[in-house]
Amino acid sequence: MIILHVLFYIFVAVFCVQIFFYGYVFSKVKQKDHIRNSSHKPHISVIVCAKNEAKNLNRFLPYILDQDYPNFELVLINDSSKDSTLKVMQRFKTDHSNVKIINVKNIETFWGNKKYALTLGIKAATHNHLLFTDADCKPVSNQWISEMSNHFSTDHHIVLGYGAYAKVKKSFLNKLIRFETLMTAVQYFSYSKLGTPYMGVGRNLAYTKDLFFKARGFMDHMHIKSGDDDLFVNQIGEANNTTISLSKVSFTESLSKKTYSEWITQKSRHVSTAKHYKPKHKAALALFFISQILFFIIGIALLSTLFYLKIVVGLIVARYLTLFINLTLASKKLNEKDLIPYFPLLEIFLIVTQFSIFIKNLISRPTYWK
Structure with missing residues (x-):
């Protein structure tokens, strides 16, 4: 009986932590329509x-080159590809005067390091304002550059955007991947609104060249092969220099992985960088994840014993109501409304997946940019 009382009080404490995150922290994904400054x-x-992205470049570069924006160049970095990536880039350069190509050769010191290739591309960029996306991404509208760049100001030098994944009908894996993407975005948008930005995604991220060089580029974490996006934002992001873009026309869209094992491999790379975040961010992220696990484990244990049944059920219902309210608002803002009915199931699968990734990363090192 003493053990059950202890478990109950721990459960109440865990419930409070979950309510704090779902009810307060994750309620920040909202933004009034940004007032356009046509002169800016x-x-x-x-x-x-x-x-090695020849196929994706052929498919997605036209969406970038078709942007309705008067003053932009497209810097294409060929990072030692073994396929026809360089030839594809050269074809686009022939047809478009605003395309610039940086052909990177592997060197022993930075072998297979994407940050080295990106640094060369950033140095070669003509303009101070930089907007990043991946080769397998496309802007969802021709206003992408306009919307993202419109958030730059004299104070804001970093703009965090949303990198969505294309919807695939009748695919639970696709829903799980998009739910994980939604949850990640809810967190990094919310923390940024709270004045403590901790990451962004390279699929849709903007910052200035001046800020990049002021921070010595990627030098503080060049030895870590991943993290050209999240570790960089974690390093330089501050309350007064970072802003977010929640306009639907500012989103990018990628193709999600088709198999669970491919997605696990991808997420293993991403998760491995979290241990290099600032201590306060690691603590907050760990607290949320641990509280999720404990909520389910202790909740099931208490329900099975019928101990304080009405109170336990009431706390579970209150927690899910809070989750549904704020994640529903966020999913509507981020155009992921079809996920709403699946929230409880997707959350459980995501927790199991994240725990398996944590164990996997302890056993073996993740595979990086090759």
Whole structure:
């Protein structure tokens, strides 16, 4: 009986932590329509780093080149590709005068390091305002550059965007991947609104060249092969220099992995960088994840014993109501409304997946950019 009382009080404490995150922290994904300043159109360098991405470049570069924006160049970085990536880039350069190609050769010191290739591309960029996306991404509208660049100001030098995944009908894996993407975005948007930005995604991220060099580029974490997006934002992001874009026309869209094992491999790379975040961010992320696990484990244990049944059920219902309210608002803002009915199931699967990734990373090192 003493053990059950202890478990109950721990459960109440865990419930409070969950309510704090779902009810307060994750309620920040909202933004009034940004007032356009038609005169504020900085010259933009869009940067795409590609390694063996000939097929994706052929498919998605036209969406970037078709942007309705007067002053932009497209910097294409060929990172030692072994396929026809360089030839594809050269074809686009022939047809478009605003395309610039950086052909990166592997060197022993930075072998297979995407950050090295990106650094060369950033140095070669003509303009101070940089907008990044991946070779397998496309802007969802021709207003992508305009919307993202419109958030730059004299104070804001980093703009965090949303990198969505294309919807695939009748695919639970696709829903799980998009739910994980939604949860990640809810967190990094919310923390940024709270004044403590901790990451962004390279699929849709903007910052200035001046800020990049002021921070010595990627030098503080060049030895870590991943993290050209999240570790960089974690390093330089501050309350007064970072802003977010929640306009639907500012989103990018990628193709999700088709198999669970491919997605696990991808997420293993991403998760491995979290241990290099600032201590306060690691603590907050760990607290949320641990509280999720404990909520389910202790909740099931208490339900099975019928101990304080009405109170336990009431706390579970209150927690899910809070989750549904704020994640529903966020999913509508981020155009992921079809996920709403699946929230409880997707959350459980995501927790199991994240725990398996944690164990996997302890056993073996993740595979990086090759």
